[in-house]
Amino acid sequence: MSLRRSLRSWLDERFGWDALIAPLRKKTVPLHRFSYWYFLGGITLFLFIIQVFTGILLLLYYRPGASEAFESVQYIITRVQFGWLIRSIHSWSANLMIFTAFAHMFSVLFFKAYRKPRELTWVSGVILLFLVMGFGFSGYLLPWNTLAFFATKVGTEITGQVPVVGRPLMIFLRGGEEVTGATLMRFFGFHVAVLPGLATFLILVHVLLVQRLGISVPPKLEAEWEANPSQKREMKFFPNFMLRELMAWYVALGVLGALAAIFPWNLGVKADPFVSAPAGMKPEWYFLFMFQTLKLIPPKVWFIDGEVLGVVVFGLIALLWLFLPFFGRNHPSRSKQWITAIGIFALAYMAGMTIYGHFAQ
């Protein structure tokens, strides 16, 4: 008996291994011309795993605190063997993960994969997207450089605009009235403990829901397959789809390595709270569409403060987005049309505002 078989029988005797993995053996993935979009969720998961591993390695040398953070990152990228690579991959992977998470969300939206019975898969996914943006916001401050310092100052100020809870929330995030070493400690805590814990739990829920409910097929195709079952095509998850997903992960790894080696992530200049903010400061690209919108809103809209209005509207949109699958369930065909229209508008608006914000002075 080979080692593999004996190990399997050992596990089976104790945990009922064969019964446990039986559903995975039967699991299939719909095969059609849009099947490539199914890779996006897996790539996002792969990038999250990379974040966890590189994050743990960075933790070996990173020291939180206003007087040590910048120097410790500088030490990592100049003195630690392959420290530059780990830090650069961590930064690039964070950005790619946010990009693939957005792409995954829009693919789910346009293929109507959120519809019954997958509403909770959508809800958990959107919360994960918000958490990923939270990772980006909290991690951006950790090197304690000038851009990060002022971006956090502006970002937490915007949080402070939320009616009623805004100011206490801002003080909670900052650990006081101003962005200081206390803010850095809090953001470090959120970034390495709170957010990873929540994200890991939600990823488990999200993946379990996908396993339990299966992979969605676009409605038009589903109708065709129902009308003519002979047209239905599927691929086994193990090993066929998994090996293809593995290929996608390798491609992502290659892209990450190339970005990290050719464009190492810049460290910038150490934050100095006593200097004025650099001219033309902008947040990271994934917050740029919101930042640019807030800049374009007039200071007063009727009697409401423009910035407050912007923050409230964005908050409401996020809330509606979270519960999108629960709207228009009584008229599925009509709701499909307007949700597609909203999705196209949202994508165009976000892309347009991001490009405008990038080039605006």
Add this chain to the structure above:
Amino acid sequence: MATSRSDGRLSLGELVSCLILWAAVAYGQSKNSCLDCHSNLPEPLGVSQEKFSQDIHAQKGLTCASCHGGDPTSDDPDKAMSRKAGWKGKIDRKQIPQLCGTCHSDAAYIREFNPSLRTDQLSQYGTSVHGKRLAAGDTKVAVCTDCHGVHDLREPNDSRSTVNPVNVANTCARCHADASYMSEYKIPTNQFAEYGKSVHHDALVVRGDLGAPTCPTCHGNHGATPPGFASVANVCSTCHVFQAQLFDSSSHREAFASAGLPGCVTCHSNHGILHPTDDLIGTDDKAVCTQCHTEGDTGFAAAGKMKQHLVQLATSIDNADQILGRAERSGMEVSQAQLDLAQTRDTLTKARVTVHSFNVARMESDIKPGLEAAGKDYDAGNRAMAERNYRRVGLGASLVAIALVLVGLRLYLKRIEG
């Protein structure tokens, strides 16, 4: 009702009467009938309320009568401008310094307004070329009001003041750049044009460094006079301390004195001092050394050697700067090396100062550590570029490995899917 009370308190009627009396006295005291008429008169007699309110004297509570005398509380011009009331009329130019000095030389009086303001302006003025010529009867020379203005006189630290550091050269130029006005004095009138091209003007006006020199910095203000032949170096040394010390201890001091050459300005000029470059030294046509030294003498050889050292260090720093810049643009972390290079640049600055010792050996003691430091900075840049290349080779190898795995997976999928 309105009777005095035995408890010593005033009745309402008494209080109102007191207020009316106080208001009348206050009105009479603050009334300035001069402006009632003069604000409607054309120049040069016209002085508007708005203009006079900008004047530092008006802001401190002084009135027209403080300088011109008379009775500003009277609406009758004959009474207001009567000699009996002390009216002086237009102040004679010759009398202006004395009139201003009445207050500005009175330390006790000035202290009430500005304890830090000097009170030696009048005595300084008496020592100036302007003051001496005025005493000799020349009324064309500058008096207080020519530079400070009149009726809208502002404090020197006010950017609109005619004697503010940024404006004072223009104020001096009003006379000193006017060739026809200055013709009888037989002095050049190109100082302002020359100064406009100088490194000092650039520092003051372009870079906004208010500590940079302008006319009064070298010539004095109230005691304005051209620095004497022997004192030129002393004027420059108030800012350029090290250069002056090195020059004083050099062989050039005696040589310049015996040749009748006036120190610093011999090489650097006076009003049109350009930003010094390494071209000033050496043995080619642009170098000032060749004005005195000729091929074959020791000074000529020393000038050539010093130029060679400066060029060598400057070139080494430029090379290090270029390679570090390339490494930085490639995303390499070279901030420490760039910081070190900034310190190396300081050694070049120090060597350029040491030029004023005209001592090759002394200069070499500055150049040598600079060259060593520049070499280390260049090596740091080289290492960063080597590291960049190593990363790219590593990336290439990794991408090849990834491509091979992808091909392998594709072939395996093809085999199992038949």
